[in-house]
Amino acid sequence: MRTSAAVTAQSASLQRSREFLCRVFAWQFVILRRVKLPFLIDTDTASDDAVALIMALRSPLIEVVAVTTVAGNVDVHQATRNAIYTAELCDSKVLVFVGAERPLKRAHVSADWFHGRDGLGDHGYPPPRRAAEKQSAPEAIIDTIESHPGLVMVTLGPLTNVALALQKKPDIAAKVSRCVVMGGAPCCEGNVTPAAEYNIWCDPEAARIVMRSGLPIELVGWQLCRGEAVVNPTDIQQILSFGTPVAKFAIECNSRGQEAFLEQTGEHGISLPDPVAMAVALDASIVTSQSEHFVDVETESELTRGMTVVDRLNVADNERNRYIWAASLAAGHKAKVYWTIDNVGWKQALYAALS
Numbered sequence: 001m002r003t004s005a006a007v008t009a010q011s012a013s014l015q016r017s018r019e020f021l022c023r024v025f026a027w028q029f030v031i032l033r034r035v036k037l038p039f040l041i042d043t044d045t046a047s048d049d050a051v052a053l054i055m056a057l058r059s060p061l062i063e064v065v066a067v068t069t070v071a072g073n074v075d076v077h078q079a080t081r082n083a084i085y086t087a088e089l090c091d092s093k094v095l096v097f098v099g100a101e102r103p104l105k106r107a108h109v110s111a112d113w114f115h116g117r118d119g120l121g122d123h124g125y126p127p128p129r130r131a132a133e134k135q136s137a138p139e140a141i142i143d144t145i146e147s148h149p150g151l152v153m154v155t156l157g158p159l160t161n162v163a164l165a166l167q168k169k170p171d172i173a174a175k176v177s178r179c180v181v182m183g184g185a186p187c188c189e190g191n192v193t194p195a196a197e198y199n200i201w202c203d204p205e206a207a208r209i210v211m212r213s214g215l216p217i218e219l220v221g222w223q224l225c226r227g228e229a230v231v232n233p234t235d236i237q238q239i240l241s242f243g244t245p246v247a248k249f250a251i252e253c254n255s256r257g258q259e260a261f262l263e264q265t266g267e268h269g270i271s272l273p274d275p276v277a278m279a280v281a282l283d284a285s286i287v288t289s290q291s292e293h294f295v296d297v298e299t300e301s302e303l304t305r306g307m308t309v310v311d312r313l314n315v316a317d318n319e320r321n322r323y324i325w326a327a328s329l330a331a332g333h334k335a336k337v338y339w340t341i342d343n344v345g346w347k348q349a350l351y352a353a354l355s
Helices: 004-034 047-057 076-089 137-147 160-168 170-175 198-202 204-211 233-240 245-252 255-265 273-282 326-331 343-354
Strands: 037-043 062-069 096-098 151-155 176-182 217-220 287-293 295-297 308-310 335-341
Touching: 037 047, 037 137, 047 062, 047 076, 047 245, 047 255, 047 273, 047 343, 062 076, 062 137, 076 096, 076 245, 096 137, 137 151, 137 160, 137 170, 151 273, 160 170, 160 204, 170 176, 176 273, 198 204, 204 295, 217 273, 233 245, 233 343, 245 343, 273 335, 273 343, 295 326, 335 343
Parallel strands: 037 062, 037 151, 062 096, 151 176, 176 217, 217 335
Antiparallel strands: 287 335, 295 308
């Protein structure tokens, strides 16, 4: 039978053990908090891409370990210049890699009608002070993923670079924790044709490869930057009142985009699809409704080229559809499709990055 002194000693020992474990777990938590989550960003850098880059490069929670550029809104060399210029504006030395000059199987068609000839509203910004890296973007994507397993990949342009990387090294798909894709017009109208959003339409073959690759796709469609998500005239004045160089640049470089958005939709303000996608990548809790589905991309029809076809009712495996969806069903990979977001939360994230 144990004495009261022995019981007391044992209790004290247990308490010390608990305190020690608490200190260990607390220290491990501090270490984990200090390690920033690595991000890899692929971009066809124009006006809204630039704002998304600012959000990422100024975030205290992540580290952008590489930026890769691709032909899309502008030619790839202009996109590279814009990406480096934006990084320098943020005092960032992130490595920038030049990627594909054209889609996999098609001629490149830019979106200069929306973003201006230089992609940044044609304000005559000076050239960046440094050059891009020598390694190609697809090679950089492979190396960056392999050296940072579990990273988050955010794609802001056509998916050409990502498809090329996957064709060369398919197993990188399993090493990405999240792949946030700004692209598509799931179950709604497009912004470049009635059926398609520009990033997917520009290189639909690449988009199809990515959708079937096994990457953990999170689809942030064009519809999420419309309506209450638009940076309206009041929001614009709020941002300008911050008085920071990045706030001024964010509004100024989107001046042509603001005009084009009004011409296109009749909506006043600045539509920012890429920053919305970046806000989701930085904090997925702003998503208010989502579901997982097979997603495929139309590559044959000229009428619906680049359409993101979402199996929203989960009928792809029905007998009447199984043949057409055979490749997607065989791959077995569904995408998270985001349907709505917290627009107040999205704008707060934008304000925080620009203030």
